[in-house]
Amino acid sequence: MNEAMALLLLVGGVLLLVGAPIWATIGLASASYIWVQGFPTNLIVQRMFNNMDSFLLLAVPMFMLAGEVMNTSGLTARLLDLAHVLLRRLRAGLAMANLGTNMMMAGISGSALADASALTALMKPKMVEQGYRASFVAALTAAGSIVAPIIPPSITFILFSVLADVSVIDLFMAGILPGVVIVAFQMFTVNMLSRRGRIPAHDAAPALKTGIALRRAIPVLILPIIIVGGIRGGVFTPIEGAAVALAYALALAVLMRRIRVDQLLHLSWDVAKGMGEILLMIGSASLLAWVIVAEQIPAGVASAMLSLTSDPLMLLIIINVLLLLVGMVLDNFAAMVIFVPILMPVVQQYGIDPVHFGVIVNVNLMIGSITPPVGLSLFVTSRVAGVSFESSVKEILPFIAASLLALGVITYVPALSLAIPGLLK
Numbered sequence: 513m514n515e516a517m518a519l520l521l522l523v524g525g526v527l528l529l530v531g532a533p534i535w536a537t538i539g540l541a542s543a544s545y546i547w548v549q550g551f552p553t554n555l556i557v558q559r560m561f562n563n564m565d566s567f568l569l570l571a572v573p574m575f576m577l578a579g580e581v582m583n584t585s586g587l588t589a590r591l592l593d594l595a596h597v598l599l600r601r602l603r604a605g606l607a608m609a610n611l612g613t614n615m616m617m618a619g620i621s622g623s624a625l626a627d628a629s630a631l632t633a634l635m636k637p638k639m640v641e642q643g644y645r646a647s648f649v650a651a652l653t654a655a656g657s658i659v660a661p662i663i664p665p666s667i668t669f670i671l672f673s674v675l676a677d678v679s680v681i682d683l684f685m686a687g688i689l690p691g692v693v694i695v696a697f698q699m700f701t702v703n704m705l706s707r708r709g710r711i712p713a714h715d716a717a718p719a720l721k722t723g724i725a726l727r728r729a730i731p732v733l734i735l736p737i738i739i740v741g742g743i744r745g746g747v748f749t750p751i752e753g754a755a756v757a758l759a760y761a762l763a764l765a766v767l768m769r770r771i772r773v774d775q776l777l778h779l780s781w782d783v784a785k786g787m788g789e790i791l792l793m794i795g796s797a798s799l800l801a802w803v804i805v806a807e808q809i810p811a812g813v814a815s816a817m818l819s820l821t822s823d824p825l826m827l828l829i830i831i832n833v834l835l836l837l838v839g840m841v842l843d844n845f846a847a848m849v850i851f852v853p854i855l856m857p858v859v860q861q862y863g864i865d866p867v868h869f870g871v872i873v874n875v876n877l878m879i880g881s882i883t884p885p886v887g888l889s890l891f892v893t894s895r896v897a898g899v900s901f902e903s904s905v906k907e908i909l910p911f912i913a914a915s916l917l918a919l920g921v922i923t924y925v926p927a928l929s930l931a932i933p934g935l936l937k
Contacts, residue, residue, distance in 0.1 A: 517807060520545040534846045535789065539796035542803050549806075559802045560795035566674045567751065569794070573787040574754035575665050578735075578761040580779045582620050583630035585761075585770035587732050591616045592634060594729035597722045603713050604706040606642055607652055608699055610635050614656030615695050618663035619736025620757075624878060628657035628889050632896040643712040650897040651907035654890040655698055658878035658915065661844070662871070663691035664740050665757070668844055670750070672870045674794070675852045680750050681743055682867045682933040689928045690871050690918075697918040701910050735760055744936055790845060797849030810857040817858055824862040828923050831855060832876055839880015843888065847877050871929040875922055879915045882908060 524541035532540075543556050582588055595612035602608045610631070617627045632653045639649045661668040664684035673680035706713045735757060743753045765771040804810065817827055838847045852873065859869045881889045884905050894904040922928055 516545045516548040519548050520803065533789070533792075534843070535792040535796045538800050538846075538850070539792070542796065542799040545803050546799075555802075556799060559799045563674060563798040564791050564795045568670060568674055568680060569791070571665075571751045571754035572667050572670055572790065573783050574751075574758045575667055575670075576626075576786065577779060577783045578754070578757040579617075579620055579626050580783060581758070581761040581765050581771060581776070582617075582732065582735075583626060584775055584779060585765035585768070587764060587768070587770065588613070588617055588620070588630060589634055590725075590729045590732050592631075594725045594733075597725040602699075602703070604702050604711055605714070606635075606639055607644065607648075607702045607706075607711060610639070610649075610652050611656040611695055611698055611702065614653070615659055615663065615691065616733070616736075618660040618691060619665070619740070620732070620761075624657040624660040624881065624889055625892055627660045628654055628893050629896050631657070632893045636897050645711075645907070646897045647894075647899045647903040648711060648907045650893040650899055650904045651890065651911065652702070653897075654882045654887075654893040654904070655908055655911035655915065656695070657889055657893075658875075658882060659691040659694050661878060662687045662694070662874055664688065664736075664743075665750075665753070666874070668848065668874050668877075669870065671790075671794070671845060671848055672852060672873065675797070675849060676856050676866055676870065678866045678870055683870050684740065684750075685744065685932040685936060686867050686871050686929040687874070688932055690875060690922045693921055693928060694875070694915060694918045697914040698911055701914040705910065731764055735764075793845050793849055797853070800850065801853035804853060810854055813854055814858045814861050817862075824864055825924065827859070827862050828864070828872065831859070832872070832919065832923060835873060835876035836880050836883070839877040840883045841880075841886050844874075844877040844881060847880075848873065865926060865930060867933060868926045868929045872919075872923055875919050879912065879919060882915075883912055 520541045523544045524537050527537040527540060539560070546556055547553065592609060592613045595616065596606060596609035599605050599608040599612055613631060613635075614627060617631065632650060635653060636646060636649050640646055660666075664687055666684065666687055669683040669687060670680055672678065673683055702711070705711050738760065739753050739757050742748050742756065743750055748756060762771075762776075817830070820830065821827055835847070835851070838851060842850075855873075856866070856869070860866065881887065884890075887901075887905070887908075890904055890908055891901055894901045897904075
């Protein structure tokens with residue numbers, strides 16, 4: 513290890529210990545490497561701006577704000593009513609409705625944390641009244657929320673597209689079936705838990721009739737159809753699709769008088785702050801990626817992988833384990849910007865389809881986000897539900913197992929990810 517890399521690790525380690533933001537840790541550590549190596553300092557600005565200067569990233573804040581508007585205005589409650597009506601005949605119908613609502617909300621916001629916090633607040637009183645434990649509500653909602661960044665529109669797929677130079681439209685289409693598979697495995701888990709008496713098997717009948725619930729939910733359900741259909745049909749680009757989604761969400765909330773100007777300003781400020789952190793993360797990661805290439809780390813990783821195995825299937829097992837561990841401790845944006853530049857050349861060398869790999873990365877990191885010791889999504893839902901993190905951990909273990917089984921299917925059946933993009937080309 514040379515002096516510059518030693519300094520990078522030292523600076524990064526110290527900044528992590530003092531609790532610096534991950535983007536500051538990555539950026540300052542990488543800048544120290546460039547400074548010690550004697551490269552021109554303007555290289556730091558150039559490299560940071562390189563990936564930030566992506567037109568596609570304009571879609572991210574608009575998708576974020578559209579989801580926040582739908583959640584704040586209470587329009588997503590209509591999706592819950594519809595899901596409950598449609599799934600009422602199944603065992604543990606209200607728990608099934610929780611997962612179904614998560615899947616429908618995924619087609620609106622693309623953000624797991626936003627969906628998880630909004631739906632927990634909505635579901636807790638209803639489910640506790642029917643005999644479900646509050647800790648189970650927190651665990652179930654966190655588990656169901658992992659499909660938000662997988663089913664389109666997906667903010668993390670937009671980021672992967674920028675980092676890996678892969679078609680964002682193909683990534684959007686590739687996430688549909690894997691998202692459905694994950695929800696199916698989780699619904700099977702709910703069914704098994706109800707049969708074993710760990711959760712109520714039957715709930716009270718929903719207050720609304722099917723026709724009324726469907727009529728109330730149609731304006732909300734139209735949004736993901738407009739987004740996905742319009743982008744895939746070539747009517748508008750992903751950026752224009754994000755603008756259409758935001759305009760539609762705002763129009764719906766205003767026409768139904770479900771949002772105030774002060775709420776909209778507050779949401780806009782929150783989204784702006786979040787987007788600022790994302791851009792700084794991307795800029796810092798671009799700088800780190802340059803350092804990684806300069807040190808020939810991807811070539812070293814590829815060589816190490818080849819020494820371990822020449823089988824692509826075995827490589828995917830290694831990558832799955834790595835990404836699951838990373839997802840437990842790092843935010844999915846941070847993990848993606850660090851590891852995609854390292855792993856992408858390796859998987860290409862093994863002939864693994866980059867779109868399929870993008871889905872694998874996303875699913876791994878999202879499962880990691882509900883897995884202790886950090887489990888950010890689970891931490892958020894536990895806090896909203898007013899229960900301890902430890903009690904929710906016990907409840908979520910069966911859903912983590914189910915999600916891992918779904919990950920195995922998604923990993924080793926590439927057709928799940930590639931069928932829809934292939935059909936639509």
